[in-house]
Amino acid sequence: MSQNTSHEYDLIVIGAGSGGVRAARIAAGLGRRVAIIEEDKVGGTCVIRGCVPKKLLAYAGAYSKSFKAAPAFGWSVQAGFNWKTLKANKDAEISRLNRIYLKLLADSGVELFTGHGRLTGPHAVAVGHKTLTAEHILIATGSHTVCPDIPGIELAIDSDGALDLDELPSSLAIKGGGYIAVEFASILNALGVNVHLVYRNDPVLRGFDMDLRVFAQQAYRDNGINVINHADVMAVKAVGEQKELALSNGQSLVVDQFLCATGRRANTRDLGLHEVGVAVREDGKILVNREQQTSVSSIYAVGDVCNDYNLTPVAIKEGHLLAERLFGGGNRYPEYDNLPTAVFSTPEIATCGFTEEQAKAECGEIEVYTSTFRPMKYAMSDVPDKTFIKLIVHKASDKVVGLHIAGLDAAEILQGFAAAMKAGITKERLDATMGIHPTSAEEIVTLR
Numbered sequence: 261m262s263q264n265t266s267h268e269y270d271l272i273v274i275g276a277g278s279g280g281v282r283a284a285r286i287a288a289g290l291g292r293r294v295a296i297i298e299e300d301k302v303g304g305t306c307v308i309r310g311c312v313p314k315k316l317l318a319y320a321g322a323y324s325k326s327f328k329a330a331p332a333f334g335w336s337v338q339a340g341f342n343w344k345t346l347k348a349n350k351d352a353e354i355s356r357l358n359r360i361y362l363k364l365l366a367d368s369g370v371e372l373f374t375g376h377g378r379l380t381g382p383h384a385v386a387v388g389h390k391t392l393t394a395e396h397i398l399i400a401t402g403s404h405t406v407c408p409d410i411p412g413i414e415l416a417i418d419s420d421g422a423l424d425l426d427e428l429p430s431s432l433a434i435k436g437g438g439y440i441a442v443e444f445a446s447i448l449n450a451l452g453v454n455v456h457l458v459y460r461n462d463p464v465l466r467g468f469d470m471d472l473r474v475f476a477q478q479a480y481r482d483n484g485i486n487v488i489n490h491a492d493v494m495a496v497k498a499v500g501e502q503k504e505l506a507l508s509n510g511q512s513l514v515v516d517q518f519l520c521a522t523g524r525r526a527n528t529r530d531l532g533l534h535e536v537g538v539a540v541r542e543d544g545k546i547l548v549n550r551e552q553q554t555s556v557s558s559i560y561a562v563g564d565v566c567n568d569y570n571l572t573p574v575a576i577k578e579g580h581l582l583a584e585r586l587f588g589g590g591n592r593y594p595e596y597d598n599l600p601t602a603v604f605s606t607p608e609i610a611t612c613g614f615t616e617e618q619a620k621a622e623c624g625e626i627e628v629y630t631s632t633f634r635p636m637k638y639a640m641s642d643v644p645d646k647t648f649i650k651l652i653v654h655k656a657s658d659k660v661v662g663l664h665i666a667g668l669d670a671a672e673i674l675q676g677f678a679a680a681m682k683a684g685i686t687k688e689r690l691d692a693t694m695g696i697h698p699t700s701a702e703e704i705v706t707l708r
């Protein structure tokens with residue numbers, strides 16, 4: 261695409277999270293003049309208040325099982341846990357990553373503007389007292405947590421608050437049964453918090469494979485989480501330093517903290533979308549076509565603000581490929597089939613492709629292979645945790661169309677198999693693959 265010199269920039273990106281930063285850096289690397297606007301810390305939800313700090317806390321939680329297994333391996337461990345140390349180290353690591361992001365932007369020649377970006381025209385964005393202009397504008401403002409408007413909801417924390425707690429509570433209740441609910445339930449339970457998970461349906465993790473959901477929910481219970489199904493938190497009130505929750509089943513819970521984990525909504529507040537004519541969907545997300553283009557041809561969007569996945573790698577891919585198409589003659593588009601995803605709960609969950617229910621609907625006749633086993637790491641100890649694997653094969657073509665894992669290292673195991681599924685691997689080719697022994701992953705190439 262030719263360089264248009266009538267604008268100051270070739271690209272203005274609003275939002276310096278995963279998708280925005282990637283698009284900005286790729287465009288700048290292709291020699292384009294790029295500005296990026298961020299009102300908070302550069303790095304976005306993933307780095308500052310999402311995936312990265314959450315994973316650090318998940319690592320902290322995982323030590324509790326390792327300590328439990330340690331005596332069987334001859335270790336005597338006197339474990340003690342200090343939340344303030346973890347929080348300080350986690351905060352320092354996030355600051356380090358934030359500085360790396362700032363340096364990456366600066367080194368690639370992207371100009372950073374701090375403040376709230378607001379569209380003022382198809383090629384113009386106001387930030388503070390300045391108005392910047394560009395041939396193309398990219399909205400990559402991400403999403404924020406949303407909590408239903410129940411009485412006393414102001415007493416709740418969201419996942420941002422849970423990552424930032426000054427003190428580890430002795431008890432906590434969670435409303436919701438999705439990614440964030442089960443991840444925080446597992447982390448805090450492992451760190452010694454008495455956790456109640458209140459979910460309006462049964463089992464948790466709607467959208468995942470049913471066998472996986474049943475296995476995971478039972479494991480959460482076995483780990484000591486009080487999972488309360490078919491119930492919802494209807495109201496919250498303060499009782500001294502604690503919170504009393506009224507549940508829809510008539511029960512009440514008194515806890516130190518109440519975490520609301522009921523989903524996320526696109527960040528479109530005061531972006532000037534309506535004034536400039538950028539169409540949004542009913543759920544508030546920006547409407548885009550295959551080109552990531554909004555209803556205004558010079559304005560694009562990537563990531564949580566427009567897609568249904570809320571996953572960092574998806575935002576990065578959308579931003580990267582868009583910048584290549586706009587400025588580098590690229591013709592690649594994000595592919596959303598066989599999209600792997602992981603839930604960093606205990607057990608860790610990783611999944612790719614169809615659930616059994618989806619496979620039946622999409623493929624007709626299928627074959628299902630499952631295996632439940634005790635991972636070697638725990639075999640000598642009294643940690644009872646098991647791993648569950650489920651493989652789904654399209655009978656007519658022999659193609660692997662679904663893989664679901666719950667257990668130790670599930671996400672690390674699945675990533676490579678997701679690449680194989682993307683390449684169209686068949687069950688026959690899986691069977692022809694030699695296992696790596698002794699691992700949990702080898703189970704996947706020996707399923708019968």
Ligand code: NDP
Pocket residue numbers: 408435436437438439440441443459460461465466492521522523524569570571601602603604
């Ligand atoms: P999810 O959409 O995953 O789950 C929301 C949960 O809240 C569901 O269990 C839902 O119940 C419940 N819920 C929604 N509205 C209400 C309500 N009004 N009253 C009671 N319960 C309600 O959202 P999360 O907040 O957990 O996470 C947001 C997104 O962020 C995820 O979808 C995911 O894409 C992303 N994410 C990814 C992670 C990862 O990759 N590891 C980690 C964390 C987040 P029901 O099922 O009945 O609808």
